[in-house]
Amino acid sequence: MSVGAWEAFLLILQRELRLSFRRPDQLLQPLVFFLIVTTLFPLGLSVQLSLLRDMAPAVLWVAALLSSLLSLDSLFKSDADDGTLEQLALSGQGLTVIVAAKTVAHWLVTGLALVLVSPIVGTALGIPTTAFATMLLSLGLGTLTLSWLGSIGAGLTIGVRRGNVLLSLIVLPLAMPLLIFGAGATDRAIAGASAAGALYFLAALCVLTCTLAPFAAAAALRITLE
Amino acid sequence: MTVERIMWTWFYKLASPPYVYGVAAALMPWLFGIAALAIGYGVVAGLAIAPPDYQQGEAFRMIYVHVPSAILSVTIYTIMACASAVALIWRIKVGHAVAAASAPIGASFTLLTLVTGSLWGRPMWGTYWAWDPRLTSELILLFLYVGVMSLRSAFEDPARGDRAAALLSVVGVVNVPIVHFSVVWWNSLHQGATIVRLGAPKMPGSMLWPLLSMWLGFMLFYGAVLCIRLQGEVLNRERQSAWVREAIKS
Amino acid sequence: MSEFWSMGGYARYVWPCFGFTAIVLLWNLWAARRSLRAARLRAGRALAMAASES
Numbered sequence A: 001m002s003v004g005a006w007e008a009f010l011l012i013l014q015r016e017l018r019l020s021f022r023r024p025d026q027l028l029q030p031l032v033f034f035l036i037v038t039t040l041f042p043l044g045l046s047v048q049l050s051l052l053r054d055m056a057p058a059v060l061w062v063a064a065l066l067s068s069l070l071s072l073d074s075l076f077k078s079d080a081d082d083g084t085l086e087q088l089a090l091s092g093q094g095l096t097v098i099v100a101a102k103t104v105a106h107w108l109v110t111g112l113a114l115v116l117v118s119p120i121v122g123t124a125l126g127i128p129t130t131a132f133a134t135m136l137l138s139l140g141l142g143t144l145t146l147s148w149l150g151s152i153g154a155g156l157t158i159g160v161r162r163g164n165v166l167l168s169l170i171v172l173p174l175a176m177p178l179l180i181f182g183a184g185a186t187d188r189a190i191a192g193a194s195a196a197g198a199l200y201f202l203a204a205l206c207v208l209t210c211t212l213a214p215f216a217a218a219a220a221l222r223i224t225l226e
Numbered sequence B: 001m002t003v004e005r006i007m008w009t010w011f012y013k014l015a016s017p018p019y020v021y022g023v024a025a026a027l028m029p030w031l032f033g034i035a036a037l038a039i040g041y042g043v044v045a046g047l048a049i050a051p052p053d054y055q056q057g058e059a060f061r062m063i064y065v066h067v068p069s070a071i072l073s074v075t076i077y078t079i080m081a082c083a084s085a086v087a088l089i090w091r092i093k094v095g096h097a098v099a100a101a102s103a104p105i106g107a108s109f110t111l112l113t114l115v116t117g118s119l120w121g122r123p124m125w126g127t128y129w130a131w132d133p134r135l136t137s138e139l140i141l142l143f144l145y146v147g148v149m150s151l152r153s154a155f156e157d158p159a160r161g162d163r164a165a166a167l168l169s170v171v172g173v174v175n176v177p178i179v180h181f182s183v184v185w186w187n188s189l190h191q192g193a194t195i196v197r198l199g200a201p202k203m204p205g206s207m208l209w210p211l212l213s214m215w216l217g218f219m220l221f222y223g224a225v226l227c228i229r230l231q232g233e234v235l236n237r238e239r240q241s242a243w244v245r246e247a248i249k250s
Numbered sequence C: 001m002s003e004f005w006s007m008g009g010y011a012r013y014v015w016p017c018f019g020f021t022a023i024v025l026l027w028n029l030w031a032a033r034r035s036l037r038a039a040r041l042r043a044g045r046a047l048a049m050a051a052s053e054s
Helices: A005-022 A024-045 A049-072 A074-081 A084-090 A095-109 A111-125 A129-157 A163-191 A196-225 B003-014 B017-049 B058-090 B093-125 B133-154 B158-172 B175-185 B205-237 B242-249 C002-009 C011-053
Strands: none
Touching: A005 A024, A005 A095, A024 A049, A024 A111, A049 A074, A049 A111, A049 A129, A049 A163, A074 A084, A074 A095, A074 A129, A084 A095, A084 A196, A095 A111, A095 A129, A095 A196, A111 A129, A129 A163, A129 A196, A129 B133, A129 B158, A163 A196, A163 B133, A163 B158, A163 B175, A196 B158, B003 B017, B017 B058, B017 B093, B017 B205, B017 B242, B017 C011, B058 B093, B058 B133, B058 B158, B058 B175, B058 B205, B058 C002, B058 C011, B093 B133, B093 B158, B093 B205, B093 C011, B133 B158, B133 B175, B158 B205, B205 B242, B205 C011, B242 C011, C002 C011
């Protein structure tokens, strides 16, 4: 039976989510890393909460970036190791659909989890609740964009020795605009000003990567699998 | 032969490694010679003949190295990305050779831009560095160059490394318009465009000519160094071919 | 003449600027020639190995 692209997307998405939840400890690792890293800053600086608030958006964002990057390595790795990736590539479904499904699944268990935990971390860093809406929205858009960017990097570095470091080296420069606008949006919200401009830009970046990244990541996989 | 036919024949020749090797070897001395003249004139005129600036005094002379290297850092990346795209789409290995040869040159000019800009910024803005959009995107450009070079060398199979690095450079080319337009899109510390603007440039002739000469000189210098590196990169990718034996005897 | 060297007081910025430029240009020439030389050596070695095998 032939499967349409949308059904294939949903099937693979379901598979990825099921596989992820089978290993709950793997799921928690990026979250715990996120919590630990955000704790490091207040510990290292030992300043009053009001001063910490100035740095809070940046700390939050850097921690989210690093946590997402850590888990990106596993996006294709286990499938590549046991040969599933080649089977998927040969399946006749476009690699683009497969990559898109895997990336969305990755974001759901990593980025979205970070976003849901961020109010706790935000409070610990002194971010006022009035800024939470902007914080959640900017982190949501940002982590999604990062998952897309990361899928390209992950596709390029499968099977490379110390691929994790190289992956970060490749993805972080591309993610810098994200950091600038994401932290900037939260900054503005904390100051009470409108963060609309930065949020629109973040949304634009997200849409741009959502539409283009799957093709680039599929091309990357084709290069690796050849 | 029609003009189109001649052009296509020439284009096909460019895909041939021995042809490119020969052209690069022959072209290099000319490019280097003219580059040396252009840079020589630019430096002498820029340092000694151009009058000091009304606002910046003698410090403005740093423009003669900073602006050309900035233009070059972005131009080389674009050339690298285009060569990579050609190599990926039409599977022309020479494209990978051009990209691999250009990357270290481009990275060095990006570093030069950052350093000369920093030295210029200190007397002009009071700081060696600022996190404004143009400086930041130029720094990102440097990271992109390093990422492309690292990715290429990370693979045991050089062909795969070429293709991976090619894809990354094409993805990263999105930073190039950001670098260029950052001074237009954001109000920032860095001043606006100097040469490439609609209408005539703002500078008087005595200041402008050395700058144009340095720009030309740097571009030709890149061409000359590219020719040298390109020969090596072509050799690396064609080691088993018959023409190589003759080529390295000379 | 000393006016030229002092560059209106900005000498410690202008001269390192041009100096670093010279360094980068020279490095480019040196590194490029080095890589070409290495490539020729490797090609020669590969050809010699192929010849001795056949």
